[in-house]
Amino acid sequence: MDQALMALLTIVIGVGGCVGYFWASNIVLDKVIFPARGLEAGRNISRANMVRPWLFLFPALAALGLYLAYPVFATAWLSLNRNEAGELVFVGFENYRQMFGEDKFWESLRNNMVWLIVVPAMSTAFGLLAAQLTDRIKWGNIAKSLIFMPMAISFVGASVIWKLIYDTREEGQAQIGLLNAIWLQFEGGIWSTVLVQDLARGGAWIKLFRLIGIAVGAGLIYVALSWALGAATAELPYGKPQFWLQIPFWNNFFLMAVLIWLQTGFAMVILSAALRGVPEDTIEAAIIDGANPFQIFFKVKVPQIMGTIVVVWTTITITVLKVFDIVRAMTGGQQETQVLANYMYDKLFVAVDWGVGSASAMIILLLVTPILVWNVWNARKEMR
Amino acid sequence: MDNIAGKKPALTWAVHLSVGLLVLLWVIPTLGLLVSSFRSGDQIVSSGWWRALFTQEQQMSPMRIEGEEVQKDGVFVIEGRLFATASTVSAWGTSSREPAAYAPGETADLGDGQTLTVQADGAFVFSSSATTEGTRLPRVFTTAATPPEFTTNNYNTVLFSPMAGQSIFQAFMNTATVAIPATIIPILVAAFAAYALAWMEFPGRALLIAAIVGLLVVPLQLALIPLLQIHNAIGIGKGYLGIWLAHTGFGLPLAIYLLRNYMVGLPRDIIENAKVDGATDFQIFTKIILPLSFPALASFAIFQFLWTWNDLLVALVFLGTSNDQQVLTGNIVNLMGSRGGDWEILSASAFVSIAVPLLVFFSMQRFLVRGLLAGSVK
Numbered sequence: 001m002d003q004a005l006m007a008l009l010t011i012v013i014g015v016g017g018c019v020g021y022f023w024a025s026n027i028v029l030d031k032v033i034f035p036a037r038g039l040e041a042g043r044n045i046s047r048a049n050m051v052r053p054w055l056f057l058f059p060a061l062a063a064l065g066l067y068l069a070y071p072v073f074a075t076a077w078l079s080l081n082r083n084e085a086g087e088l089v090f091v092g093f094e095n096y097r098q099m100f101g102e103d104k105f106w107e108s109l110r111n112n113m114v115w116l117i118v119v120p121a122m123s124t125a126f127g128l129l130a131a132q133l134t135d136r137i138k139w140g141n142i143a144k145s146l147i148f149m150p151m152a153i154s155f156v157g158a159s160v161i162w163k164l165i166y167d168t169r170e171e172g173q174a175q176i177g178l179l180n181a182i183w184l185q186f187e188g189g190i191w192s193t194v195l196v197q198d199l200a201r202g203g204a205w206i207k208l209f210r211l212i213g214i215a216v217g218a219g220l221i222y223v224a225l226s227w228a229l230g231a232a233t234a235e236l237p238y239g240k241p242q243f244w245l246q247i248p249f250w251n252n253f254f255l256m257a258v259l260i261w262l263q264t265g266f267a268m269v270i271l272s273a274a275l276r277g278v279p280e281d282t283i284e285a286a287i288i289d290g291a292n293p294f295q296i297f298f299k300v301k302v303p304q305i306m307g308t309i310v311v312v313w314t315t316i317t318i319t320v321l322k323v324f325d326i327v328r329a330m331t332g333g334q335q336e337t338q339v340l341a342n343y344m345y346d347k348l349f350v351a352v353d354w355g356v357g358s359a360s361a362m363i364i365l366l367l368v369t370p371i372l373v374w375n376v377w378n379a380r381k382e383m384r
Numbered sequence: 385m386d387n388i389a390g391k392k393p394a395l396t397w398a399v400h401l402s403v404g405l406l407v408l409l410w411v412i413p414t415l416g417l418l419v420s421s422f423r424s425g426d427q428i429v430s431s432g433w434w435r436a437l438f439t440q441e442q443q444m445s446p447m448r449i450e451g452e453e454v455q456k457d458g459v460f461v462i463e464g465r466l467f468a469t470a471s472t473v474s475a476w477g478t479s480s481r482e483p484a485a486y487a488p489g490e491t492a493d494l495g496d497g498q499t500l501t502v503q504a505d506g507a508f509v510f511s512s513s514a515t516t517e518g519t520r521l522p523r524v525f526t527t528a529a530t531p532p533e534f535t536t537n538n539y540n541t542v543l544f545s546p547m548a549g550q551s552i553f554q555a556f557m558n559t560a561t562v563a564i565p566a567t568i569i570p571i572l573v574a575a576f577a578a579y580a581l582a583w584m585e586f587p588g589r590a591l592l593i594a595a596i597v598g599l600l601v602v603p604l605q606l607a608l609i610p611l612l613q614i615h616n617a618i619g620i621g622k623g624y625l626g627i628w629l630a631h632t633g634f635g636l637p638l639a640i641y642l643l644r645n646y647m648v649g650l651p652r653d654i655i656e657n658a659k660v661d662g663a664t665d666f667q668i669f670t671k672i673i674l675p676l677s678f679p680a681l682a683s684f685a686i687f688q689f690l691w692t693w694n695d696l697l698v699a700l701v702f703l704g705t706s707n708d709q710q711v712l713t714g715n716i717v718n719l720m721g722s723r724g725g726d727w728e729i730l731s732a733s734a735f736v737s738i739a740v741p742l743l744v745f746f747s748m749q750r751f752l753v754r755g756l757l758a759g760s761v762k
Contacts, residue, residue: 003708007561014569022576026666052665054584060577060636061592066614067607068599070521074610126406133403135684137396143403145749147410152745154694156713160720160734164420164727169429176432176727178416261413266756275759293395304503313628323600325696329717344605354524354609362608372601379597380590 018059024053066098072365073119079358095355105360108338111252112367115339118253118383120316122260127267131275132297144272148265155262155325161256163330166244178242186384248336255337258326263319267312274308275301314371321367401557421731439531443483444471449500449510449521459511468507471528476502483525494522502526504508552733554707555715559609559737561624562699562711563692566631567685574633574639575681579669581640582647583655586627599637605633608701615702627702634698635688642687645758646680647673670725683755686748690741712737728732 021077029051030036034044057113079095080112131148133139150158167177175181244322245251278301286300324341331337340360348357419433427436430445451464475484478492478500486492488504497513502524510521542552543699581593611630620626650673656666703709716733723729745752
């Protein structure tokens with residue numbers, strides 16, 4: 001196993017090199033450059049202490065500078081140039097002009113905006129719900145652990161998992177995708193199957209439960225109709241297997257579901273810790289004042305953890321802006337599912353157009369910037 | 385929290401039910417893939433994975449009789465079995481209009497002197513007065529109950545027989561080659577920097593911390609082309625060295641941030657006492673800070689490991705696509721493109737790729753949670 005040997009060697013050299021560097025540079029500083037003896041012993045010690053932080057910081061700063069800070073400027077520069085036969089030619093904002101003229105760019109920007117609203121909102125909402133509910137039951141920790149689990153799964157793995165759910169086989173064949181299997185249960189419209197079709201079967205008790213179900217369902221229908229008349233009256237192709245990932249616009253939501261599924265656990269863990277940090281006496285006071293559990297949750301707890309909710313929201317927002325693997329693996333950005341990160345990848349490595357690719361990378365940076373500024377501002381505030 | 389007043393039993397039940405539903409929603413997708421990875425390709429396409437867990441009675445797809453024709457007492461007989469599996473026939477027929485015309489053990493008269501008998505275990509006897517060679521044999525429609533049946537063949541296939549030139553096992557090794565050094569190397573670099581930022585006084589410290597918080601959210605997409613240029617210019621090109629360096633660079637902001645936050649919280653007394661006793665910064669760091677920071681180091685290591693193991697983008701850009709460099713995620717994306725319908729291969733491959741992160745996740749969840757909290761709540 002040459003490869004394993006090489007990896008092992010790299011670890012040894014890497015770690016050994018680090019230790020060696022820190023150790024040797026300290027020795028050199030203390031013994032050779034500013035020795036703590038002779039006439040200037042005191043001054044030398046304080047001088048050495050002035051330099052030492054930079055010795056400690058140097059490898060990290062060098063790596064950060066080279067691998068993150070420099071590329072930002074280099075990309076900004078690349079976005080103003082065109083790569084013509086290996087030569088960079090300065091073209092000003094021509095790349096941006098070209099990009100703004102492309103439908104695919106606007107499509108990815110539009111999709112990204114929808115992603116930016118839906119995914120953080122849904123993940124945070126589900127996370128909050130899961131955090132609140134699991135804190136109140138005995139097997140809550142197991143439940144948490146299971147909801148948290150997708151965190152360990154790669155975006156690509158999740159794409160495979162969800163592709164199986166969205167799988168479509170032709171009409172008449174057995175559907176192996178869970179979503180289509182469920183969809184096909186709704187032949188002849190969603191309510192007819194659930195409530196009416198099966199009413200005739202079953203014993204008296206079951207009939208009674210069904211009647212209750214109908215009553216509840218009727219209420220739900222009424223509510224649903226009142227806020228989504230259009231959606232409720234739309235002619236949906238019930239009874240036919242659907243190609244979920246090929247329905248324009250809505251397929252975006254099927255991709256978003258994957259990321260929501262992945263990110264909810266993260267939101268839940270952090271919000272759960274925040275909920276536990278809510279002072280007991282505020283809750284007790286609310287109880288004494290006769291608040292019901294919902295009021296306690298929405299009017300006492302949620303306002304107190306608002307700061308954490310914002311942090312979770314922004315963290316997921318950043319993940320969304322970088323989302324690439326899911327779109328790449330599931331649709332490749334086809335059928336109107338393009339997003340910025342994948343658009344950028346296509347430009348950079350498929351079309352090999354560094355100018356426009358860099359320009360789109362700059363758009364991603366631009367979208368991240370408000371969060372960046374906000375984070376830095378918060379960190380500064382905290383340190384004072 | 386037991387301090388909610390007026391906890392009604394109905395409400396408690398509602399909570400249990402809702403949590404159950406949530407957990408189910410979150411587990412079922414993964415479960416589906418797991419179950420599928422233990423079914424043969426035929427099984428996967430013939431029924432949904434959720435049916436695989438139970439004995440299922442279903443109408444099987446029509447099968448044409450086949451077998452060796454033997455002449456016995458003037459009649460031509462074909463004997464054989466309908467299924468390779470241990471299915472039990474409950475009804476059968478010979479036309480699509482009446483697929484359940486006969487019970488097992490009954491004999492159907494097919495006309496022209498042909499008869500067919502199907503037993504409950506799928507054994508059939510077909511006899512004909514004239515030879516059937518060159519003619520189409522009748523089809524059998526059956527309704528049969530099949531017990532759950534699982535196989536580990538898929539894993540054997542994906543791990544040890546190369547597909548499209550590369551076995552998943554090789555990709556697995558490549559991923560490990562990327563992930564392990566890329567996890568270990570940044571830790572020490574970050575730890576020294578974090579110590580300097582947490583416990584050493586020097587001008588510009590606050591600015592540096594702010595810069596690191598800023599770099600935390602810089603999308604690594606921006607870094608791809610400039611870094612590739614650098615790597616090509618200095619002769620690293622596409623390869624393991626390049627990706628280790630890249631992952632180290634990309635992982636550092638989080639590492640420094642997490643570790644600094646943790647180290648700042650360590651008790652000041654210990655460090656000052658050590659200083660009074662004449663310990664140098666280097667000694668304080670190696671003898672006191674590093675051992676005390678173990679939980680933070682562990683949580684960063686887990687993050688970095690999950691991130692490097694699961695990464696697709698950095699590997700696509702900084703590694704080649706040759707056999708000895710393609711990682712698991714890249715391999716699976718290729719499989720999804722070229723063999724998207726072969727669920728037995730896809731599901732097993734995907735499970736090989738997520739098995740290690742899941743193992744790490746379940747064994748070290750405590751550190752992961754702690755790291756998340758240190759990184760976000762503060």
